[in-house]
Amino acid sequence: MPLHPQAREYIALHPSDLGADLATLDLARIREVRAHDELATQRGPLTHLPFVRDEEAEGVPIRVYRADRGDGALPVVVYFHGGGWVFGSVKRNDALGRDLAIRTGAVVVSVDYRLAPEHPFPAAADDAWTVVRDLFARPAFYQSNGAVAVLGDSAGGNLAAVAAWQARDAGLALAHQVLVYPALDLAMDTPSYREFATGFGLDAAEMAWFAERYARDADPGDPRLSPLRLGSPAGLAPATVVTAECDVLRDDGERYAARLAEAGVPAEVRRYPGAVHGFFGLPGLFDQAIEARAYVAERLREAFAKGAA
Secondary structure, eight states: OOOOHHHHHHHHHOSBSSOSOTTSOOHHHHHHHHTTOTTGGGSOOOOOOSEEEEEEETTEEEEEEEOSSOOSOEEEEEEEOOSTTTSOOTTTTHHHHHHHHHHHOSEEEEEOOOOTTTSOTTHHHHHHHHHHHHHHHOTTTTTEEEEEEEEEETHHHHHHHHHHHHHHHTTOOOSEEEEESOOOOTTOOSHHHHHTSSSSBSOHHHHHHHHHHHHTTSOTTOTTTOGGGOSOOTTOOOEEEEEEEEOTTHHHHHHHHHHHHHTTOOEEEEEEEEEETTGGGOTTTOHHHHHHHHHHHHHHHHHHHHHHO
16 A cells, blocks of 8 residues: 555655654754644644643653543543653643543543653653552542553553553553554564665654663563563453554554454454554644544443443
């Protein structure tokens, strides 16, 4: 499948994610540029919600969204943003947090986990697990009815997958996990890594650069870095996996879903044809982002309904 026309237009303007020579990349400068987010208007409207507040979960900054004016208990979706464990923030993904709250009817908790290289592995994974654990420990604080799902895109998909198996091992039953083009194996040796190595938005070399900043000298086979290396996925929360066809991370997500299914875990994959990495966060540029968000929200609502039955 060739690139989707909207993806082709995007890649013409943004052929690589970092857009810089990795050997001389100035991280501080790129962060400064991204703080002024040239794509902010394409991330969706900052829809007014009756309930948005900044809080902390055992010291981890979070932003809590609720789309209705009631105070009854609701399911909760914990969202982990992408950015290669190096970039990203709750603020940058504010429009998505609001949109998820509206589409799912759930409380959305967006997590400002610590970033590498200042805070290397396992800082981000620890923060993700801290928030999930706190949701089960203090449901009233979050106005939670006890049904909790995790959702993450790219590096955030990695954190969501890790938190899902940590929850299983701790005896905490998640309602669902949604992994959007997740990074799940630092081996980076799949066919999609070779086929889409350059010129499709997120280059293979850039993904390796991100992983080096986060993992440093840690064992790449550690399942907290590479959830595809988890010994057994049996008993994990049911999953929805979204992939982009023209993305180095495509095979990570699809292989993970296959492993889950082999272990008896309900797992549904939806690949978006001709799409590139990052499309889910840019509904102003990609019609497929709107389609994917509707699909993800439907899957979450179904999961919460099953839990309530």
